[in-house]
Amino acid sequence: MGLPPSIAGVGLKSEHYRAALESTADGLWFEVHPENYMVAGGPRLAWLEAIRARRPVSFHGVAASLAGPDPLDKAHLTSLRALVSRFEPALISEHVAWSAAGGVYYGDLFPLPYTQEAARHLIDRIDQFQIALGRRILIENPASYLTLRSDMSESAFLAEVCARSGCGLLLDVNNIYVSANNTGFDADAYVDAVDGGMIGEVHIAGHEADSAVGRALLIDSHAAPVAAPVWALYERLIARIGPRPTLLERDARVPPFSELMEERARAADVLSATREAA
Amino acid sequence: MSGALAAYHDAFIRAVSGEETPLAAFSACEGLGVRVYRNNVLSAIESALASNYPAVRRLVGEAFFLSAARTYFQAAPPRVRTLTAYGDAFPEFLDALPEAQSTPYLGAVARLDRAWLEAHLAPEAAALAPGDLAVMDEQILAQAKIALHPSARIITLGWRVYEIWRANRAYDASVTQPREAAPEHETALLWRCVGEVQSRSLRAAEAAFLRALAHGSTLGGAGEAALRAAPEANVSEIVAGALSSGALACISNEEGAQ
Numbered sequence: 113m114g115l116p117p118s119i120a121g122v123g124l125k126s127e128h129y130r131a132a133l134e135s136t137a138d139g140l141w142f143e144v145h146p147e148n149y150m151v152a153g154g155p156r157l158a159w160l161e162a163i164r165a166r167r168p169v170s171f172h173g174v175a176a177s178l179a180g181p182d183p184l185d186k187a188h189l190t191s192l193r194a195l196v197s198r199f200e201p202a203l204i205s206e207h208v209a210w211s212a213a214g215g216v217y218y219g220d221l222f223p224l225p226y227t228q229e230a231a232r233h234l235i236d237r238i239d240q241f242q243i244a245l246g247r248r249i250l251i252e253n254p255a256s257y258l259t260l261r262s263d264m265s266e267s268a269f270l271a272e273v274c275a276r277s278g279c280g281l282l283l284d285v286n287n288i289y290v291s292a293n294n295t296g297f298d299a300d301a302y303v304d305a306v307d308g309g310m311i312g313e314v315h316i317a318g319h320e321a322d323s324a325v326g327r328a329l330l331i332d333s334h335a336a337p338v339a340a341p342v343w344a345l346y347e348r349l350i351a352r353i354g355p356r357p358t359l360l361e362r363d364a365r366v367p368p369f370s371e372l373m374e375e376r377a378r379a380a381d382v383l384s385a386t387r388e389a390a
Numbered sequence: 391m392s393g394a395l396a397a398y399h400d401a402f403i404r405a406v407s408g409e410e411t412p413l414a415a416f417s418a419c420e421g422l423g424v425r426v427y428r429n430n431v432l433s434a435i436e437s438a439l440a441s442n443y444p445a446v447r448r449l450v451g452e453a454f455f456l457s458a459a460r461t462y463f464q465a466a467p468p469r470v471r472t473l474t475a476y477g478d479a480f481p482e483f484l485d486a487l488p489e490a491q492s493t494p495y496l497g498a499v500a501r502l503d504r505a506w507l508e509a510h511l512a513p514e515a516a517a518l519a520p521g522d523l524a525v526m527d528e529q530i531l532a533q534a535k536i537a538l539h540p541s542a543r544i545i546t547l548g549w550r551v552y553e554i555w556r557a558n559r560a561y562d563a564s565v566t567q568p569r570e571a572a573p574e575h576e577t578a579l580l581w582r583c584v585g586e587v588q589s590r591s592l593r594a595a596e597a598a599f600l601r602a603l604a605h606g607s608t609l610g611g612a613g614e615a616a617l618r619a620a621p622e623a624n625v626s627e628i629v630a631g632a633l634s635s636g637a638l639a640c641i642s643n644e645e646g647a648q
Binding site: 147148150151152153154155158175176177180181185187188191210211212213214215216217218219220222223224225227229230233256257258259260261294322324325329331 | 393394395396398399400402403406413416417418419420422423424425426427430431434435438467468469470471472473474475510511512513514540541582585586
C-alpha cells in the first residue's frame with residue numbers, strides 16, 4: 113500500500129462526492145476525516161465506498177487526542193479499526209495535538225508545550241495507537257496560535273517523537289507558515305531542517321488573517337486558496353526532499369470541484385518538475 | 391499522569407472555558423491565542439448543531455441559534471469523538487430554554503430535525519417491495535411480522551409543526567411560512583429510501599398501524615390497531631401505502647415460513 117509520491121490528492125468534501133467519483137484525473141487520490149464516517153449507514157458511507165472502489169483513500173484523523181490527558185478512547189479506536197478494515201486506507205495520519213479532557217470532546221486541536229515530558233507522553237500514546245491499529249501512522253505538525261514555554265523547538269520535538277515512536281511525519285506547510293508567523297520562528301529554516309526521510313505526506317492549504325488583529329495572527333482556516341508564500345515554502349521543501357504524496361485541503365467556502373482540481377494541478381507541476389530534475 | 395503536563399492540560403481547559411489567565415505559568419502571552427482556540431471550539435459545536443438542526447436554525451435565526459448552541463454546549467458537551475450526531479438532547483433542551491418560550495413548538499421542530507438525522511445515518515437494510523408480499527397466501531400474510539426499516543422513525547409531537555418544519559427545511563425562500571403551530575398532536579414518519587430521507591405526516595390509523603408493526607405485531611394485528619384508532623380507516627390502502635413507501639423491512643412469519 114501507500115500513495116504514489118508524485119501525485120497530488122484533494123480532501124474529499126460531501127459537496128464533491130459525485131464529481132470526485134466521476135473524475136478521470138490520472139492517479140487522483142482523496143483524504144477524509146474518518147470521524148465523519150463513524151456512522152451506522154447512509155449515503156456518506158455509500159459514497160465513500162463507491163469512490164474507494166476507484167481511488168486510493170487516506171485517513172486523516174482529528175479526534176484521537178494523542179497528546180491529551182484522557183486514556184485513548186476505546187469506542188473511537190473500535191470505530192476507527194472498523195473503518196480501516198472496510199476502506200483499507202493507503203495512509204493513516206493524526207495530529208500532534210489534543211482535543212479531549214475529562215471525557216469531553218472539544219472538536220478542536222489544542223496545542224502542547226514542547227517539553228521532554230510531553231514528548232514521552234506523546235510517544236507512549238502513538239505507540240498504543242499504532243499497536244491498536246496494527247499500522248504505522250503519520251503525525252501532523254500543528255497550526256499554533258499560542259507560544260508555550262518549551263524545552264525545544266517544534267522541529268526538534270517532532271524529530272524526537274518520530275524517531276522514538278517509529279511513526280512518520282505529515283508535514284503541513286501551511287501550518288509551518290501560520291505557526292512561524294504566530295509564534296515567531298523562521299519558516300524557511302524549519303523547512304530546511306526537517307529530515308526528509310521522516311516525511312510520508314505533505315499538506316497544503318489556505319489561511320486567513322484574524323478578523324480582529326489582522327496578519328499578526330493567521331488562522332489555519334482552510335477557507336481560501338493556498339497563499340503565495342506557502343507555495344514558495346512547498347517548492348523549497350520538495351526541491352530539497354523530492355516528491356511526496358501531497359494533499360490539497362479545503363474545508364470552508366468550498367469552491368467547485370474543478371477549481372480545486374486546478375489548484376491541485378499546481379502541486380502536481382511542482383512534483384513532476386522535481387521528479388524530472390532528479 | 392502527573393507533573394507539569396497535567397497542570398498544563400488542566401489550565402488550558404480552564405482557559406478555553408473562559409477563565410481569565412490560568413495559563414500564566416505556561417505562556418507569556420495567552421490572551422490572543424486562547425481566544426482562537428475558544429472560538430474554534432464554539433464554532434465546531436455551533437456548526438455541528440447547525441448541520442443537525444437546520445430547521446430550528448432557520449426558524450430562530452443565526453444569533454439566537456448561536457447563543458442556544460453555546461448554552462447547550464455547557465449543559466451537554468460532546469462525549470464521543472465525532473460530532474456527526476451531536477445534540478441528542480437538544481430538543482428537550484429547547485423545550486426548557488427560557489429564551490425559547492415565545493416559540494413553544496421549537497422542541498417539536500427539533501424532534502423532526504433529529505429524526506431526519508437518525509434516518510439519514512441509520513444502518514442499511516433492504517426495503518420491502520410491494521411484490522414481495524404478492525406471492526403470499528392471505529392467511530399467512532395476516533400472521534406475518536413486518537419490521538420497520540431500521541431508518542424509520544415515528545415521531546409523535548405535541549404541536550402540529552410538520553408543515554412548518556418542512557418549510558424551514560427546504561432552504562427555499564419561495565416556500566411560504568405556515569401560520570403559527572397549533573398545540574395539537576401530530577405524528578410524522580421519517581425514513582430513508584435509496585439514500586434519501588423521506589417524510590410525511592401520518593393520519594391516526596396509519597400511525598397506529600406502523601407503531602403496531604414497530605412493536606412486533608403481525609400484519610393482521612397492526613390492521614386491527616389501525617381500525618381501533620380510526621374505525622372508518624381503509625386498512626388495505628394503509629398496507630399498500632406502507633409497502634410502496636420503502637419504510638418497511640425484512641419479513642418474518644410467526645411460525646416460520648412453512
